[in-house]
Amino acid sequence: MIRLRCFAASARQVRARCFAASARPGHFLTFVSFVSFVSFASLVSVVARAQIPSDAWPTYHGDYTGRRFSTLKQINTTNVKNLTLAWVYRLNTSRAAAIVGGEGPETPPPGGTTPSIKSTPLMLNGILYFSVPDHVYALDVRTGREVWHYAWKTRGGDHIGNRGVGILGNWLYFLTPDNYFVSLDVATGKERWHHEIANMKREYFSTNAPMVIGRQIIIGVGGDALDIPGYLESRDPESGNLVWRWNTTPRAGEANTNSWPDEDSMAHGGGMPWIPGTYDPELNLYYFGTGNPQPVLAGFSRAGDNLYTCTIVALNPNTGKMVWYYQVTPHDTHDWDAAQTPILIDGDFNGRPRKMVAQASRNGHYFLLDRATGEHLLTTKYLDSLNWTKGINAKGQPAHDPAKDASVPGTLVSPDTNGGTNWPPPSFNPETGLLYFGTRQGFSVMYLTDTDGKPQGWAAAERNVAVVGNALKAVDYKTGQVKWSRPLAMGPAGSTGGPMGLLSTSGGLLFGNDGANNFVAYDASSGKPLWHAGLGATTSNGPQTFTVDGRQFIVVGAGDTLYAFALQP
Amino acid sequence: MKQDRNRRARRDRRAIIFSACFAICAVFFLSGVTDAQQQALTPVTDQAAVDRGKALLVEQCGFCHGANARGGSGGPDLTRSVVVQEDEGGKQLGAFLRVGRPDRGMPKFDLPDAQMSDLAAFLHSAIYLNANRRLYKILDIVVGDPKAGQAYFSGAGRCSGCHSPTGDLKGVGAKYEPTVLQGRLLVPRGRPGGSGPPAGPLYMEKTAIKVTVTLPSGESATGGLVRLTDFDVILYDTAAGRVRSFLRNGDVPKVVVTDPLQAHVDHLTKWTDTEMHNMTAYLASLK
Numbered sequence: 001m002i003r004l005r006c007f008a009a010s011a012r013q014v015r016a017r018c019f020a021a022s023a024r025p026g027h028f029l030t031f032v033s034f035v036s037f038v039s040f041a042s043l044v045s046v047v048a049r050a051q052i053p054s055d056a057w058p059t060y061h062g063d064y065t066g067r068r069f070s071t072l073k074q075i076n077t078t079n080v081k082n083l084t085l086a087w088v089y090r091l092n093t094s095r096a097a098a099i100v101g102g103e104g105p106e107t108p109p110p111g112g113t114t115p116s117i118k119s120t121p122l123m124l125n126g127i128l129y130f131s132v133p134d135h136v137y138a139l140d141v142r143t144g145r146e147v148w149h150y151a152w153k154t155r156g157g158d159h160i161g162n163r164g165v166g167i168l169g170n171w172l173y174f175l176t177p178d179n180y181f182v183s184l185d186v187a188t189g190k191e192r193w194h195h196e197i198a199n200m201k202r203e204y205f206s207t208n209a210p211m212v213i214g215r216q217i218i219i220g221v222g223g224d225a226l227d228i229p230g231y232l233e234s235r236d237p238e239s240g241n242l243v244w245r246w247n248t249t250p251r252a253g254e255a256n257t258n259s260w261p262d263e264d265s266m267a268h269g270g271g272m273p274w275i276p277g278t279y280d281p282e283l284n285l286y287y288f289g290t291g292n293p294q295p296v297l298a299g300f301s302r303a304g305d306n307l308y309t310c311t312i313v314a315l316n317p318n319t320g321k322m323v324w325y326y327q328v329t330p331h332d333t334h335d336w337d338a339a340q341t342p343i344l345i346d347g348d349f350n351g352r353p354r355k356m357v358a359q360a361s362r363n364g365h366y367f368l369l370d371r372a373t374g375e376h377l378l379t380t381k382y383l384d385s386l387n388w389t390k391g392i393n394a395k396g397q398p399a400h401d402p403a404k405d406a407s408v409p410g411t412l413v414s415p416d417t418n419g420g421t422n423w424p425p426p427s428f429n430p431e432t433g434l435l436y437f438g439t440r441q442g443f444s445v446m447y448l449t450d451t452d453g454k455p456q457g458w459a460a461a462e463r464n465v466a467v468v469g470n471a472l473k474a475v476d477y478k479t480g481q482v483k484w485s486r487p488l489a490m491g492p493a494g495s496t497g498g499p500m501g502l503l504s505t506s507g508g509l510l511f512g513n514d515g516a517n518n519f520v521a522y523d524a525s526s527g528k529p530l531w532h533a534g535l536g537a538t539t540s541n542g543p544q545t546f547t548v549d550g551r552q553f554i555v556v557g558a559g560d561t562l563y564a565f566a567l568q569p
Numbered sequence: 570m571k572q573d574r575n576r577r578a579r580r581d582r583r584a585i586i587f588s589a590c591f592a593i594c595a596v597f598f599l600s601g602v603t604d605a606q607q608q609a610l611t612p613v614t615d616q617a618a619v620d621r622g623k624a625l626l627v628e629q630c631g632f633c634h635g636a637n638a639r640g641g642s643g644g645p646d647l648t649r650s651v652v653v654q655e656d657e658g659g660k661q662l663g664a665f666l667r668v669g670r671p672d673r674g675m676p677k678f679d680l681p682d683a684q685m686s687d688l689a690a691f692l693h694s695a696i697y698l699n700a701n702r703r704l705y706k707i708l709d710i711v712v713g714d715p716k717a718g719q720a721y722f723s724g725a726g727r728c729s730g731c732h733s734p735t736g737d738l739k740g741v742g743a744k745y746e747p748t749v750l751q752g753r754l755l756v757p758r759g760r761p762g763g764s765g766p767p768a769g770p771l772y773m774e775k776t777a778i779k780v781t782v783t784l785p786s787g788e789s790a791t792g793g794l795v796r797l798t799d800f801d802v803i804l805y806d807t808a809a810g811r812v813r814s815f816l817r818n819g820d821v822p823k824v825v826v827t828d829p830l831q832a833h834v835d836h837l838t839k840w841t842d843t844e845m846h847n848m849t850a851y852l853a854s855l856k
Contacts, residue, residue: 201655225700409712
């Protein structure tokens with residue numbers, strides 16, 4: 001059995017956050033006060049928990065471990081067949097009744113599409129807080145009723161998605177596609193301030209969910225159309241001012257500059273920290289994965305390993321200083337960022353207990369590291385079709401095969417640029433010892449289009465030719481071997497679905513999708529589907545769970561709609 | 570992140586192609602393009618200004634910064650320059666050029682506003698084209714050896730078992746542009762990209778994946794697969810001439826999937842890129 005560690009600091013922060021939020025009533029004074037009273041009464045149990053609280057979801061992953069595992073078991077393998085809809089909330093993007101902020105024009109830029117919910121809502125004191133690009137919502141968790149809606153007037157930028165919000169005390173934090181760091185009053189949705197953190201004219205856009213660690217609000221930038229540098233920042237929770245910045249590629253005079261040919265390629269080398277990371281309070285280390293190097297599909301102007309792109313990084317959240325790193329794809333040339341969740345696992349490895357971090361990475365491999373030191377423990381291949389490496393090197397890294405780089409007449413590569421998996425949050429269940437993630441097995445031809453000695457941007461085109469054998473997989477964390485694999489749905493041209501947000505529980509369940517609009521409860525041990533609901537779209541965020549008034553809820557987003565499920569009372 | 574984009578691109582295409590029927594049918598093979606993206610930058614529409622700006626750049630800046638502005642003998646890449654990228658219509662660029670950076674060997678250039686604007690138009694156009702991968706042009710991909718391709722066709726590739734250069738592949742080199750030809754060589758599913766709107770849903774195509782559903786009563790239905798999940802199967806029943814759906818409960822009803830392109834799918838893990846290039850050259854020669 002795997003040893004569970006008590007995240008004492010995490011629990012303290014949860015309590016402080018919840019208490020502060022509940023102490024400040026807003027527009028819905030009576031309503032909020034009521035839920036605050038009820039929730040505060042149960043906060044004692046939050047503090048005692050070693051992981052995701054039973055009656056709250058205070059961070060992007062629910063806790064700091066990234067496991068997305070809940071000890072709740074009111075809903076379990078026996079009764080999940082009776083799970084039923086509690087409420088539905090469809091996105092309201094109208095500014096008519098919203099609190100409006102932002103620097104953009106009154107009329108939104110043309111070309112906007114209906115946003116998809118990719119954020120995992122935070123749930124505190126009976127209120128769900130979540131975001132899509134340019135919008136933040138507070139919903140009553142019992143009814144799905146909108147409590148407040150904040151709408152941002154955008155100047156533009158890529159509106160591809162938003163991972164969510166962070167909350168510290170009375171204040172909520174989020175990022176916008178046009179790169180503003182915004183703080184709102186949790187109780188009312190009223191804006192406190194906003195700061196520009198990057199220039200969208202350089203094709204920066206921001207999608208990350210702010211990560212709250214103590215007094216640090218950790219955020220990152222995104223962007224991959226131009227050869228721009230990536231960085232992670234900590235901002236002051238009161239002023240929003242910069243506390244520290246960590247560049248994802250070294251600067252002149254720093255260590256590991258020899259992994260780049262020159263200063264110019266290094267300073268334009270990408271490495272975006274797209275996704276919120278995980279945190280170990282005992283080691284005081286923040287773990288996150290960095291994005292791919294730039295130019296994306298052409299590596300000949302950036303010879304070398306290109307540190308710290310496609311890398312799992314551990315840094316001190318107080319100082320922003322890196323403690324260790326492990327690069328999962330040296331010299332990537334296929335757009336396979338390493339932004340996938342670095343999941344914290346406490347358990348045995350080779351007969352002795354260890355503190356570990358695991359990642360099912362976009363490049364088609366599973367990695368297990370010692371999270372105190374970064375020592376490599378295990379690498380395995382989880383995707384059958386993978387054809388781009390020369391094998392695994394002495395450090396456990398997939399060895400780059402230059403023959404599989406994009407070429408003018410075309411190079412057939414698998415996986416395609418989507419990778420074997422992608423950003424949607426995986427789940428690790430300490431009771432089964434299995435790491436669950438959705439996989440996609442694509443084949444593409446990659447064509448080098450920019451033959452200049454200094455290619456730029458993507459520098460190549462991709463034509464997808466097939467997607468076959470997509471599956472939901474469960475990997476034994478100790479061996480890296482696939483314990484079970486459940487094929488996903490098929491259409492007339494091949495597999496559908498692939499990477500998906502997942503949640504596992506002590507009820508023996510794994511919540512995910514089937515790649516074709518069904519939200520599914522799988523048996524976590526075998527992968528057998530036990531319950532499903534056909535939704536309006538394939539689920540688009542990480543499912544979550546908590547109890548409200550003693551009733552366990554499962555909440556998930558699918559496209560423009562948030563769904564809540566529970567057993568009939 | 571790119572997965573998000575690809576999903577959106579597929580959704581957009583679905584809306585057009587399957588507007589009245591089963592949107593879940595995957596259609597990403599129809600065009601094969603997976604790189605749609607949304608950007609902050611907008612195209613420079615005044616091509617004459619771009620052309621004037623390019624001439625100006627070559628004449629005034631090219632020696633140090635290169636004729637394509639990506640850097641030259643000592644001068645940095647202007648398309649990666651923060652000053653240029655953040656410039657609006659030549660305003661900030663003009664202010665910079667009129668002062669220069671004499672301490673770093675960059676002389677001042679006191680050009681008229683109109684020329685500053687032209688120079689900015691060229692640079693912003695170049696940056697836009699770098700950033701927008703939808704606009705990248707695939708180069709000449711027919712570089713393989715057609716004779717080696719022909720040998721592979723009737724030899725190791727085992728293509729001649731199903732195909733003939735004088736039968737189904739007659740004139741195929743004239744019918745498709747090389748990138749489409751190469752894609753269809755690998756997996757010829759559905760209609761080729763860019764050949765106009767499809768005549769019908771993908772499950773009606775002869776290359777669609779097929780399924781046979783057999784009920785406990787012995788009744789069965791066979792046809793193009795619309796959708797198969799753990800909980801339901803939908804197909805176009807060829808004999809009945811209509812779409813039918815069945816709920817699934819474990820192994821009931823019995824479902825057997827066949828892919829008319831299975832040989833192509835199996836071959837995806839066997840191709841070498843050289844074989845693929847040679848076969849492309851051979852098929853391109855079948856005019």
